[in-house]
Amino acid sequence: MGWVLAIDLGNGGPKVAAVFPDGSLGPGSQRSVSVDIGIDGRATQDASQWWATLGDAIREVTAQMPAQECTAIAITGQWGSTVPVDERGEPVGPVLLWADTRARRYMKEVIGGPISVQGFAPQKVVPWIRLTGGAPTPSGADPTGHSLLLQREFADVYARSRWLLEPIDYLGMRFTGRAAATPASMILSWLTDNRIGATSGYVPALVRKAQRDPERLPPLVSTGSVLGPVLSEVADALGLPPDIPVVCGLPDLHAAVLGSGAIEPFATHVTISTTAWISSRVPFKKTDILHSIASVPGFDSRLPMVGNNQEIGGGALRWLREQVIDTDYNTLTAQAAAAPPGCEGMLFAPWLNGERSPIEDKDLRGAFVGMSLRTDRSMMIRAVMEG
Template sequence: MGITMASLSEYYIGIDLGTSSCKVALFSRDGTLIASSTRYYPLILGKDGKVEQDPLAWWGAVKDSLRDVVTNTKIDVNKIMAIGVTGQWSDTIPIDKDGNPLYKAIIWMDTRGKDEIKKLIGGFPSISGYRIDKLWMWIRITGGAPTRSGKDSIAHILYIKNNMPDIFNKTHKFLDAIHFIVMKLTGKIAASWDTSVLLWVTDNRNPNNVVYYEPLLRLVGIPRDKLPDLVSPTTIVGSIDPKVTEEIGLPSHIRVIAGCGDLPCSPIGVGAVDYYETHLYIGTSSWITTHVPFKKTDIFHNIASLPSALPGKYYVPVEQENAGSCLDYTMKTLSIKDYDEIDRLCLESVQGSNGLLFLPWLLGERAPVEDPYLRGGFFNLGIYNSRGDIVRAVMEGVALNIKWAFQSYLRFINHNVDYVIMGGGGAQSKIWPQIIDILNIKVITVKNPRYITAKGAAMLAAYGLGTVNLNDIKSTRKIDQVYEPSKDLRKLYDEKYLIFMKYYKNNKELMKSINKL
């Protein structure tokens, strides 16, 4: 197919609905960033693990950001061909028949459904809390199983069913965040199957045709008619609703694809579409991922291959709960004004942070262990440690945690990895990518790393329209810098990793005890 000079005049919009903000970006067909806009919205926190957001605040942020992009760009908006949507997933929004939310969005950080999941998965005989026959069916059909933390979509729905029966009974459909935005853009309801896997009621054995599996629907006790129809992430759901075009100023011919979650979308954004080409993302959370040609499960390290956004492929999502959120917490606590100051402070310290070790588990952990009781902190803090030591220790602690997951990831894919392609807000730092050489591997960063998921959504939209192929997507990768691992620091970081792991093993039961009080 190839990208020609004539085709460069076609444009695509990616909407990235993140946990803290919505980023909307306009790209040319060769992946060049033309315009962008960001809007922020808050978390709604409460007791017992409550973490919610207002879905109408999401929609307001999307509209405002789209309007900004349309207003501030100098291109002919009639040359915008399609919109792709990505962002946070494992969210749950109950809507009525008119598409109105019946409750706030229960997002991926919410753990109120953990008791429902414990009842759902339990029984005798069991392995790791899962009754063996249930676990076998989940692994055989879906490739995984519900996490015990209660953060999956299925846990949210069961929590609503058992604790808010009036809302459950009034619900027409339960949507994820991406599905909700697609519905608001088009007026049509559809669910991309890559995000729907966390309902744990889909048959994922054919990545080209994911469908609901009736025995699993009966097991979890959710009526099929309360779930949206499943479609491929590259499916064209429809054109923009006339009301939206009038309000925002976009032409009505623009198509909207079903889209996908941020985790399967970000490797597309960095052009990592080949099998085993590994992508590392550091945002609020972090993940390591790649595309693979097989379906496989590792229940002991919470890793599985799931249907990808790309037809016929599986991908391996190894997601960790704490990354950029640790740095944000540090900035707020130490009154650090921006990320440039973070890098400056980090340079005032030394490799190894003068013996200071940071444990990044502010929200528990998902992989390579699922443990909601883990908590973060500093170990070996001395009166001599500076603000720079604290900042650098946070960056190193996140990197050590990534190494922990990376080792399980390598065993899972059973394939050599020569480099990782890094994106997300963490890749904007000139320090953090070098610290990631804790993995003892080459780190490649890309230009405009904050927008890689939005870019992935835009490129997926172009793919859905048939105007680009996978080679075209791969050619849109724009390398910023290459970081080689430092041989001089190998011994230091290897020893610090051993201390990191010893701290976890020696203190995990203590953290469980204090967090169960």
């Protein structure tokens, strides 16, 4: 029976599983990767570590499956991050994550002005919204900010880069040798005409406004299309058959729609990963710029998707485990079960990395509120889980 090698590149590390055509799961594997967070707004990861740990996870899965029956490789993962790579797809610098705000001071050139609302100058933001449904964030925590940061402060990395890729497109290139992106993977670059029925492609005027080098933008292909066959040397190293197709990566925003089963228009789902979001497919293009909510390119041009993001979801539990209580998740879950629902009124504010939607504020910070002498460890763990 044929099976698909499914990959999810999250901030916590890659997850891999064998998936059968009926949706059932075979063996799976997961690896952890490190994140470098700095007080200066730095948030980076190492793409070479991604690839190395992903290879280990894949080999663990393929060792348990009939490799010759693998029919395709499918990729999903984080988005809004930037991987600078050379012409071979090898990283030439750290991954700038969606949480990296070091470019904030440069964003006024692109999207701000003397008269601004939450960092957006009306005369600058209107053309972006009209065509794309959104705009680069004043915080600099997106590919526009990342590109500016590389140009202004890491010129050596920028000079060595051939492409600036999204994480899922980076994996696609490592598997196939082909640099490409889709309207879905390029959402947070806000460079494509996202009006319903519009011709797919980068908008040259927006590329200029964003101060992006068009030669470093990966060519666009259709969302959901086949990127190409896996490279023979990659297949050999991972225990896979040669020439199996690699499908263009989907942001986890899109993969969650399929995984939830909420595929009909207005059918809504909630996703909790490192971050969290609420989304549905909608038959219109609409933007709420003040609350950072917009319809974004979906699986096809007929049905966009609601895009929004709460900066920390399940990442709060990871923070608790790694920085406060050194134990495993099963133990945390068991301890949380001993606390009453609502934790006797104690709340955990999960803004460990600011917020993006419904109010963008990178200076927001987390807190436990309503603690008393009765508050114990189980209540604190449960409060984090309840968010």
